[in-house]
Amino acid sequence: MKFVAFLIVSLCGGLLLYATADLPAWGDPNSPASSHLSPHYIEKALEETDVPNLVTAVLADYRGYDTMFETAVVFCAGLACLLLLRDYSRREGSFYRHIPTGVVIHFKNNAKSMPASREFEHMDKEWVPYDLIMKTVCRILIPFIQLYALYVVAHGDFSPGGGFQGGVIFGSSLILLAISYNLRTVVQRIRERALGFLCALGILIYTGIGVLCMIAGGNFLDYGKLAEIFPVDPGHVRALGMVGVEIGVGITVMAVMVVIYVNIASEGRHDEGL
Amino acid sequence: MSDIIPLIVAKYNYWLYIILMMIGLYAMIAKNNLVKKLVGMNIFQTAIILFYVSIGYKTDATIPIIKNAHGGGHGHAAQTIHAADYINPLPHVLMLTAIVVSVATLGVALALAVKVYQRYQTLEEDEIRMRLTENKS
Amino acid sequence: MHWQIDLIILTFIIFCAVGAITVRDLLSTAILFGAYSFMMCLLWAVMGAVDVAFTEASVGAGVSTVFFVAAVFRTSRRTKD
Amino acid sequence: MTGTVYPALLIIGPLLAAILCSGFSWVEKRACYPVAAAGLLLAAYSAFRVLMEVLASGTIQYRMAGWPPPIGIELRIDLMNALVLMVVACIALVNLFASHRFVSRDLADREGTFYAVYLMFVTGILGVSATGDLFNLYVLLEITSLASYALIAMGDPDRSPLASLNYVFIGVIGASFYLLGVGYIYIMTGSLNMVDVASLLPAIHDSSAILIAFIFCMIGVWIKMALFPLHVWLPNAYTYAPLPVSRVIAPLMTKVMVYVMIRLMLTVFGLDYIFEKLDIAQAVVWLATAAILAGGVMALAQKDIKKMATYIIVSEIGYMVGGAWLGNKTGMTGSILHILNDAVMTFALFLAAGNIAFRLKNVHFSSLEGIFTKMPWTMTGFVLAGFSIIGVPPTCGFFSKWYLVIGGIEAGAYHFVAALIISSLICAVLFFRIFEIGFFSDDSHGHGHGHSAGPEMAEAPISMLIPLGITSLFLIGLGLYSGVIVNRIIHPFLG
Numbered sequence: 001m002k003f004v005a006f007l008i009v010s011l012c013g014g015l016l017l018y019a020t021a022d023l024p025a026w027g028d029p030n031s032p033a034s035s036h037l038s039p040h041y042i043e044k045a046l047e048e049t050d051v052p053n054l055v056t057a058v059l060a061d062y063r064g065y066d067t068m069f070e071t072a073v074v075f076c077a078g079l080a081c082l083l084l085l086r087d088y089s090r091r092e093g094s095f096y097r098h099i100p101t102g103v104v105i106h107f108k109n110n111a112k113s114m115p116a117s118r119e120f121e122h123m124d125k126e127w128v129p130y131d132l133i134m135k136t137v138c139r140i141l142i143p144f145i146q147l148y149a150l151y152v153v154a155h156g157d158f159s160p161g162g163g164f165q166g167g168v169i170f171g172s173s174l175i176l177l178a179i180s181y182n183l184r185t186v187v188q189r190i191r192e193r194a195l196g197f198l199c200a201l202g203i204l205i206y207t208g209i210g211v212l213c214m215i216a217g218g219n220f221l222d223y224g225k226l227a228e229i230f231p232v233d234p235g236h237v238r239a240l241g242m243v244g245v246e247i248g249v250g251i252t253v254m255a256v257m258v259v260i261y262v263n264i265a266s267e268g269r270h271d272e273g274l
Numbered sequence: 275m276s277d278i279i280p281l282i283v284a285k286y287n288y289w290l291y292i293i294l295m296m297i298g299l300y301a302m303i304a305k306n307n308l309v310k311k312l313v314g315m316n317i318f319q320t321a322i323i324l325f326y327v328s329i330g331y332k333t334d335a336t337i338p339i340i341k342n343a344h345g346g347g348h349g350h351a352a353q354t355i356h357a358a359d360y361i362n363p364l365p366h367v368l369m370l371t372a373i374v375v376s377v378a379t380l381g382v383a384l385a386l387a388v389k390v391y392q393r394y395q396t397l398e399e400d401e402i403r404m405r406l407t408e409n410k411s
Numbered sequence: 412m413h414w415q416i417d418l419i420i421l422t423f424i425i426f427c428a429v430g431a432i433t434v435r436d437l438l439s440t441a442i443l444f445g446a447y448s449f450m451m452c453l454l455w456a457v458m459g460a461v462d463v464a465f466t467e468a469s470v471g472a473g474v475s476t477v478f479f480v481a482a483v484f485r486t487s488r489r490t491k492d
Numbered sequence: 493m494t495g496t497v498y499p500a501l502l503i504i505g506p507l508l509a510a511i512l513c514s515g516f517s518w519v520e521k522r523a524c525y526p527v528a529a530a531g532l533l534l535a536a537y538s539a540f541r542v543l544m545e546v547l548a549s550g551t552i553q554y555r556m557a558g559w560p561p562p563i564g565i566e567l568r569i570d571l572m573n574a575l576v577l578m579v580v581a582c583i584a585l586v587n588l589f590a591s592h593r594f595v596s597r598d599l600a601d602r603e604g605t606f607y608a609v610y611l612m613f614v615t616g617i618l619g620v621s622a623t624g625d626l627f628n629l630y631v632l633l634e635i636t637s638l639a640s641y642a643l644i645a646m647g648d649p650d651r652s653p654l655a656s657l658n659y660v661f662i663g664v665i666g667a668s669f670y671l672l673g674v675g676y677i678y679i680m681t682g683s684l685n686m687v688d689v690a691s692l693l694p695a696i697h698d699s700s701a702i703l704i705a706f707i708f709c710m711i712g713v714w715i716k717m718a719l720f721p722l723h724v725w726l727p728n729a730y731t732y733a734p735l736p737v738s739r740v741i742a743p744l745m746t747k748v749m750v751y752v753m754i755r756l757m758l759t760v761f762g763l764d765y766i767f768e769k770l771d772i773a774q775a776v777v778w779l780a781t782a783a784i785l786a787g788g789v790m791a792l793a794q795k796d797i798k799k800m801a802t803y804i805i806v807s808e809i810g811y812m813v814g815g816a817w818l819g820n821k822t823g824m825t826g827s828i829l830h831i832l833n834d835a836v837m838t839f840a841l842f843l844a845a846g847n848i849a850f851r852l853k854n855v856h857f858s859s860l861e862g863i864f865t866k867m868p869w870t871m872t873g874f875v876l877a878g879f880s881i882i883g884v885p886p887t888c889g890f891f892s893k894w895y896l897v898i899g900g901i902e903a904g905a906y907h908f909v910a911a912l913i914i915s916s917l918i919c920a921v922l923f924f925r926i927f928e929i930g931f932f933s934d935d936s937h938g939h940g941h942g943h944s945a946g947p948e949m950a951e952a953p954i955s956m957l958i959p960l961g962i963t964s965l966f967l968i969g970l971g972l973y974s975g976v977i978v979n980r981i982i983h984p985f986l987g
Contacts, residue, residue, distance in 0.1 A: 005304035013296045016672075019704035020288045023679055027333035029358050034332055036682025036692075038364050039357035040563055046340050046355065054338040054363040055370070055462040063367055065556035065565045069619065069631045070371045072507065076612045076635055077378035079514055080642030083605045084385045084653075159339065160461040164374055168469040175477055193518045200515040207508055220500040222558035253374075257474055260381040264388055265481040274484045290421055294428055295672075301432040302661055307490040309437050309483065313444050315664050316475065317428050320451050320467075322671055327460045329679045337459045361459045365678070368627050369463050372671065375634045377470045377478075382641055383660045384482040389645065389653040391486040397437075398491055402654060409650075 060242040078256035085268030124272040138180035145173040163246035167253025202252025294321035330365035338363040445476035499554040505534035510611035517604020524604040539581040568624030571985035590959035591736030613639035644733040652732035670712030676705035717749035720783030739842030780814030788918035797855040823899025830892035844874035847952035863930040878923035888971035
């Protein structure tokens with residue numbers, strides 16, 4: 001196997017090296033890639049869409065159709081994880097710790113459970129949460145991470161960032177919560193059903209904006225036509241459409257990242273895990 | 275020989291991406307462990323992303339965000355933008371998509387790997403194959 | 412673009428990539444993969460692809476690594492190669 | 493420009509239905525199936541309207557976001573796309589109806605999510621067939637693959653996750669190779685739109701980068717369509733998938749990849765480049781010949797209808813690739829016609845297998861004894877599908893094979909013609925073996941019982957028989973009207 005792999009890899013490498021000779025020099029401003037389409041994007045994007053971040057302008061407007069399917073890929077991945085791993089059977093037994101004394105009680109029967117009280121704490125079998133310092137630091141940090149994520153989404157038009165990055169950062173703040181506390185904390189804060197709705201909501205916003213453009217008489221995702229429905233400045237309407245789309249992307253990505261994490265870390269049981 | 279060295283220097287990013295791609299592809303084909311294969315898969319995809327990002331690079335150009343777009347009152351109406359001043363944004367857009375696709379694929383693949391582990395209690399391909407033949411006989 | 416910085420990052424990238432696929436512990440693989448992604452993100456930032464670098468920093472070095480760690484936690488750290 | 497809206501509705505319909513399905517799966521599970529059906533009905537209706545419009549007024553270009561083609565993304569639907577879209581939308585719809593019973597029996601707790609992923613698969617595959625942009629094709633391909641990874645792993649709990657994971661590795665290599673090829677095209681031309689690229693390429697035909705771009709695109713697509721030496725992922729993935737899934741993935745995924753290959757050959761690189769500049773057509777036809785024979789021989793070794801059918805697919809891929817690379821119009825006609833016919837006949841075969849599996853729980857040859865008396869209607873469909881795959885005249889399989897054979901003779905590729913004929917014989921052996929088991933090896937004690945109780949009828953439920961009936965009618969209908977399809981659609985397309 002190793003030899004076959006080596007052969008295939010060298011063959012691919014050789015072919016690619018052979019082609020390298022004909023590629024334009026690196027960083028050449030007159031290469032076809034830099035002189036055919038991209039001047040239009042660079043010179044006209046600000047005028048046509050009123051968005052200074054060219055990447056966002058191309059991503060959400062000129063190639064908005066691609067981005068919609070990119071969101072759909074993420075959405076599909078979330079659904080796939082749910083479909084593959086979600087396990088509705090319940091795990092046997094549960095552990096409780098008596099906080100003042102540190103005694104651990106093990107219930108082997110699922111039917112019985114400790115009545116809710118402040119003295120007993122539901123405990124994971126495999127994952128023991130980290131200490132106080134970790135918890136406190138993360139507790140202080142998480143709101144700022146989330147604020148930053150919102151900033152990244154909202155400011156995607158003017159600076160690097162946008163829906164994907166913001167969504168991923170927001171999702172990772174929740175994942176951080178799961179790691180520093182435990183998985184149950186996250187699952188209690190944001191229910192599975194809510195996550196499922198959020199997954200669908202984000203891409204629904206994206207597609208919905210596209211369909212609204214069609215209802216307004218334009219082509220799919222032609223944000224310019226939204227000015228006919230909403231009372232907004234026609235010069236700036238494309239930028240607003242992009243913000244709306246980015247929010248949709250952010251919601252879906254955030255929810256899907258948490259769904260994937262929770263399902264992998266708990267093998268789909270949503271009870272305990274890393 | 276003397277004309278090969280400038281060739282290498284002028285295109286060393288392309289060379290690097292080919293090396294990374296070969297590492298990734300080799301790991302995907304030859305490694306025995308499923309998680310290692312997934313790491314190889316991601317290295318492979320990042321190598322391709324590196325290639326695309328290299329396409330977009332222009333010497334003496336800045337990042338693709340228009341300077342002073344809304345600053346200084348209504349400055350941008352009069353401001354003329356030269357294509358040579360900014361890096362080509364299109365490959366960046368394509369690669370944002372590719373990164374997101376790769377993380378989505380990674381999520382699904384890891385879910386599958388966990389499922390495989392639940393069934394066979396191992397991540398090594400040869401051991402899984404052994405279990406399969408044991409089951410048959 | 413400074414070729415010295417470039418060269419250092421490139422060397423790190425190759426080392427991390429080779430390390431990630433040869434080390435005999437899956438948790439180390441995951442962490443080395445995170446380092447690899449982060450180096451890659453630096454390289455792209457140097458090359459002016461800020462958006463791509465930002466995405467890679469949050470997706471590749473952040474979430475992907477966490478997914479790997481979570482999967483390794485749920486499966487095993489053992490590997491033969 | 494606001495022309496027709498149907499090209500957009502074609503994609504949005506299933507996508508919106510998928511979103512709604514996944515939303516409804518959390519509140520009202522029973523709503524998912526009607527929503528999915530509505531989405532696919534919309535898609536099928538739009539595909540029909542698109543086909544009519546293309547026939548009436550030529551190629552449709554739909555500008556996404558309103559930007560003109562090389563800058564924005566366009567959907568470009570000509571006669572070949574329209575045909576493929578129609579087939580895809582119809583098969584997806586019919587399969588949804590046929591799968592309802594199965595899904596509510598075996599996957600009751602995750603019905604909504606299943607439909608949502610299924611719809612995402614259909615969205616992806618419709619998008620792949622409609623798009624006119626190289627990179628967009630990659631994104632949609634990944635949606636399709638991602639959905640199919642998940643769907644395949646829902647099958648046999650022992651084997652399917654592993655089969656699916658192997659499919660992930662190989663699928664990612666294929667998609668990445670395609671992406672690499674597109675990267676080389678982009679670096680040399682600066683464009684991603686297929687028509688624009690086609691207009692820019694002739695100037696740089698001699699460049700080695702374009703050659704590599706072509707090779708990598710082709711290898712990527714071949715991996716995804718499972719051409720012979722690259723087919724290793726296909727049999728396991730399709731065999732261990734649940735039946736409602738394998739019977740939609742098996743006909744559609746591979747055929748749409750053949751469509752992508754023909755699209756790349758005809759629209760992007762151009763026949764001049766492929767057949768005059770490059771000297772690899774002969775080699776590819778030999779590869780296709782090997783694929784046909786290898787698929788047939790491996791199918792002979794199987795003892796299970798599903799696994800046998802997967803190897804038949806490997807063999808059929810050889811037909812289509814070989815036809816496209818013969819380098820003449822007849823071969824290409826046969827190849828395009830075979831996309832259509834093979835999709836329908838593979839679908840019919842898997843539908844029949846699905847009905848059998850629904851009753852018998854497996855499709856192993858040994859459990860098929862006396863199946864003709866147990867499930868007469870299902871077996872009628874099975875026989876028709878078998879005849880079509882063998883290439884018996886009134887069914888559609890005969891006509892595309894006819895074009896392929898003529899094309900092979902015109903091109904002087906006698907080895908390809910010989911392989912086609914041998915493969916037909918192998919298929920005849922395969923199917924008559926099953927007919928024999930099902931018809932004649934009615935064991936004797938069963939006969940003794942037969943007098944008292946009568947042969948036991950255990951036909952599949954009517955909701956699964958009707959789709960099979962419709963598909964079988966199509967097998968004959970497509971055969972009878974193949975002249976019309978060729979004259980009205982394929983020949984005008986090839987010009």
